[in-house]
Amino acid sequence: MTLSSSPSSAVALPPVPALVVQAGGGVLLHPDGEIETLAGGRAAESRLNQVRPLVCHRPHAARRLGLAWFAAHDVLELFAFVRPARFCAPTPRGLARVMGLPVPSSTAEEARTLAWAALALLDDLAVLPPGAATTAEARALAHAMAQGGWAWGGPVLAALGGAGEVPPPAALRRALAVWRALPEVEEEAPLPPPGAWPVAPREARARLAALLGTGAETRPQQADYASAVCAAFEPRLQADQPRVVLAEAGTGVGKTLGYIAPASLWAERNEGTVWISTYTRNLQRQLDRELDRLYPEPEEKARQVVVRKGRENYLCLLNLEEAMARVATLPTEAVALGLMARWVRATRDGDIGGGDFPGWLTDLLGTEPTVGLADRRGECLFSACEHVHRCFIERALRRARRARLVVANHALVMVQAALGGLDDDTRPGRYVFDEGHHVFDAADAAFSAHLTAVEAAEVRRWLVGAEAEGGRSRARGLKRRIEGLIDPDGEAAALLTEALEAARSLPGPAWPTRLGGGTARGAVEHFLVEVRAQVLARAAHATGPHSLEVEVRPPAPGLLDSGRAVAAALSEIVVPLKALAGLLAKRLDAEADTLDTATRTRLESMVRSIERRAVVPLSGWQAMAAGLGDPEPPADFVEWLALERIEGREVDVGLHRHWIDPTRPFAQTLGRRAHGLVVTSATLRDGAGEEESTWRAAEARLGLGHLGAPVIRAAVPSPFDYQAATRVLGVTDVSRDEPDQVAAAFRALFMAAGGGALGLFTAVARLKAVHARLAPDLEAAGLPLYAQHVDAMDIGTLIAIFREEEDACLLGTDAVRDGVDVPGRSLRLIVFDRVPWPRPDILHKARRALWGGPAYDDRLTRLRLKQAFGRLVRRAGDRGVFVMLDPRFPSRLGSAFPPGVAIERVGLAEAVAIVREHES
Template sequence: MPTPDVKTVLQAAVDAVGGAERPGQVAMAEAVAQSLGDGEHLLVQAGTGTGKSLGYLVPSLLHEGRVVVATATLALQHQLVERDLPALAEAAASTMETVPRYAVVKGRSNYACLHRVREGAPDDQGVLVEVPEGTLGSEVVALREWAEEESSSRGVGDRDAAPRHSERAWRAVSVNHRECLGASRCPYAEECFAERARAEAWNAHVVVTNHAMLAIDAVDGVPMLPDHDAVVVDEAHELAARVTQASTAELGPVLVERAARRARNHVEGNEADDLTEAADALSEALAHVEAGRIDATPEHLQMALENVRDAARACLSAFPREKPSAKDDEVDPGKQQAQAHVTEVRRIAERMTGKGDTEVLWVSDGPGRGGPQLHVAPLDVAFSLRDKLFSAKTVVLTSATLTVGGTFDSTARGLGLVPGDEVLPWRSLDVGSPFDYGRQGVLYVAKHLPVPGRDGLVDAQLDEIAELVEAAGGRTLGLFSSRRAAERAAEATRERLPDLEILCQGDAQLSDLQRRFAEEPSTCLFGTLSLWQGVDLPGDTLQLVLIDRIPFPRPDDPLMSARQRLVEKRGGNGFMSVAATHAGLLLAQGAGRLIRRSTDRGVVAILDPRIATARYGGFLAASLPPMWRTTDPQVVRQSLRRLDAAATDGAAAR
């Protein structure tokens, strides 16, 4: 059987999921195939409804070499593995002689550890102990029983498939890569869930992972993925932020003290006590540093960090060395856990004391976490991505929102790709969306409202929210710039519209709130950043998306403010390059919650007049879907009333 072309396999896969051919999806698949073939990087904007996952999975499956697919969210990863890839395998079986294999790679801590399940978890002193009775104990017992069942049935041992549990309970049955004994020394290595997943990935043609794992493998140089020659990054608008997050480290007195306690049972000298004293000195130093970005490290804080670094080094040297010939049952897991924690403290302290111009250091208040915490993050990940990822692999980046201000340039620069670069050539493609935004949606900018201030929502905005929600008959997703704003809006709207149910993020688990919102069309859901992306609620449930203000980063955000200043030092416009670009991407994501299928209708209402009045307003507006636009409050209320009436009549007819 000859190797089929991309369009043939794509059509078979679309048939397998009960879909129909979409021109944008076909154009995307052919462009991805060309990119993988000629080695030229590709940025593809594929609007909602395009079916972009099959648009890149089909050419990835047909590519000669191994392809890594990286996503930002577990929801998309789950969709790829549970729906799209099985459909693609079915399609391949009907069109190809051999069906390429696929697998998932997650971090080691996402799998239950059979050594920890069977031998116990270490306490703060590094001694392996049984978890005490009580709620936590019952969770751990349930997880242990589940892990044993998974092992006997050759299950995956993946956290996503585990019984309901808390973060603390999961830590009692899992390890990170530093705590792991290693396959050569663990008595349960042959049964190990993480090792089995790793082996499957090494035999697969398409490997699905997340942005963080890709960052650790490509940028940090820690081998987490099998050899591959191409990478597809979905939800690519999130890549720079996820790489930054993966490279951010945190250090505080509690972390240092905990490492010292765990080391105390394994070192014979005073080195663990010295590390405890270093933790106390760090706590004292942080008490005299204000929260926020640190441009020049104060001398007393620098000395405290150097003290932690040196004490951690000495403590590590004091651990007794194991004999090279040590057998599995002679390995002390408690000692290895303790060493891992001290190593982590030393590594972070070394990074903070040696911080140069390429990193940002800041202090957070850390309420409920043992006082102030120090954080360090890369100032700019573009150079790392360029040198470590784009220079080594062919990369396809895709998302529904890659253009900002109407072009790909801002996104490309943030990822390390320079427009017109002959050394690392790249091209872009916008395949559009199957939706007719001009007929399906209205973009309303409340030009008559005051510019939002720092004191939160004012009465004029609260009145506007209530009037819009009332006209829509509920059916509203409110996206707010802060938890305080969401709660204030929910409280005021409940007072003004007592007959409508107004749910607010924090009232219950977010998944429960979304379920209740979807089940009752007249219900409203107000929330913050986690609702701006990833919420998929098609139909009459959602006909109004409210955005309270342009989502610029906070002026005191340590990382964003440092990046903005860096752009200005290089002669650029820091506000447009950093703050406006950040806001444009979030606005596009938020507005994208409205139209999720071809029959959806509704309004995106932005209660910030600067979209229509400020010089940068056109840049932000160009980032939004091409909906019909108005600033007339009466026109938009009439539109919402008609939509509400049509939805109500439709529900009655059903």
């Protein structure tokens, strides 16, 4: 096969070269085999715009060449059109693996792979039935995209047999209106409450064996774990006292299938639902894949398993329709929206925040036509929307009520707990919290309050909407959402008008300019000006580029006066909104026998939305502002003022309030109402001290003591021989404050490992400094280097590439460790730039005082080290080295590592030799 021909006569590539980019430059492989090298800069931009090369992930390539953009044929765009709702790692090797092509091993082979992949994709289109409705729809979309300037328009139309055709306007409108082809959501009768029959350990072991299948590796630890978890599925004996199991399972135990076995049995036997909550969207995807073992048939799995996220993660069909309406007048938008239309027709559940939506599509197309089409601002019209019967969110909600297993995330579960229930006010009774060590942080985020410019402006936008704000925003205000539910001349309409007028006291468009320029409008903006002034007056290093925070008390006189004014202004919004919600609720009662289902649903949703989106946050802010004059903050809380900056640019300012112990409200709102809780992780305990003290510390951090119920503890050790498979090195002769020394250490260690290396940093600035010094040498050595905050890719995509590319290297912040699940040789070295101590901010200061001072710092740090170390060995046969470059690596943190794995204090040269030997 040449670079431009195909077995199919209908398929031909444009006669352009293929581009592969490395640090500092790129290589063009022309169709005749000529190789042309490119340096970055304006000369490269001019050349690339002239030849419009084949490329994989144009934004990433542009970033590496130091360009903002260049004209190209991005093979990923073609992949997204031909194979929508399918993922591939966005590299030539990733394309090759997914498409069954030879995996390239050199730069020239990577370039050829781009051409072969593009030809194979066009061939897929050429064999579609020419008269099929789906083929006609694809032709119409490709035509609209070609008119919008899509580089692939001509080749795609030729492959589809539509070259030279001009589809009628009606065909184009049908192709863009993809929502009409979606199945409708049907109403079903409510379900009876679930039963309470328990699951015996022997039954869980039998279900586990069935899930593993014949010939599976025997893992007694996994069966023991499944048996222990069964206790959470016993019937509750007292109200407000759930059955609680705290289960620590070492890496390799197989805890996912271990808790799926009893959870699925309980759900089937009792015709109920178990919610399995994990920490990140990546982990939700992994868990969803594991459930293929339980339900191998896709249709059965669709009935029994639902991946549930917040509504802001799902594509809004009304937003999509409004965006599609612009294609007629703005044809350049047809490229992005055409690819989105292809995805909508193929997606499993409309999850635009993960699921089957490739994260790199947002990199390629931009935020607005992709994730920007989700309902991120709570503007849903509910049953007033014409798309309600096809709505992805409604489908997920209804399926979750009937599913046996719901795969959620901690953020959703906690937010719903804070708001008093799910979207329809139902409350699950059985939970499994996987990655349970993150429960504290999730509760902290859900139960906190922030009277900041960004959050207050968001509430104003939710209330007032775009109709009064101007601009191109699709924001729909409360007035539009409530249309048809109230008499336009009645009391409710008057209350609405009063609330919307009062909402002008919240920050409006262009608030950042006004806050910095002394031209604030409204009570809240004047308050934020005073907050900003107090922060700048009292913070150390106020002129630097970093975010700042200061204590609230004693408040400056201007802050105190403006706080009183804010409390009064917020009351003027809250009072009419509460009255409005009360009138809507009264209508539900007064007209109970005449209201149709759609109107009742709208009324219930509107009452709930007003309460949750406006009354709750505004009332909390009102109390915070009114309490500024108190000599002490409210008991159990810590408050502070903050000015948020990103690289020196001010992005937010405001007053913050957090629970010192956020597991207290979590226990009251969710824990005590549950019937059974499993909290599980590989890193519940930090390993320091006696066993009893480590359990007590874990229970305290998870808030289990607030439940008033006995906790069943279970610990199942890892089956891996860490002493034989791993080494932990503390490098003693690298100055952590010298970027050149740190970069040289990373370079030497990464090269000694031959790639497969993850570098973790506790500050973004240090990551970027090391990357700039490291990238050219690693790329020259044939080791691809990727970096969070540097490459034009989201972190999920970067991790996927890292997993696929066995000899790649990845730099990320300390937080990356939680999303990395990379078995095999793709991860064989972890290097920390310095000890990941907790950030010494005002909130941590309060918690540190409550939970043991320096011992609390050590405990959190050991847990972080333990989590990071756990990434090295994911399955039998994995090997790896963990390196800490910080000479100030205290020995007392060594209990973070498995028994028998001690910290070895070595110089850099010896560390390099050990890494090289470990790989040999």
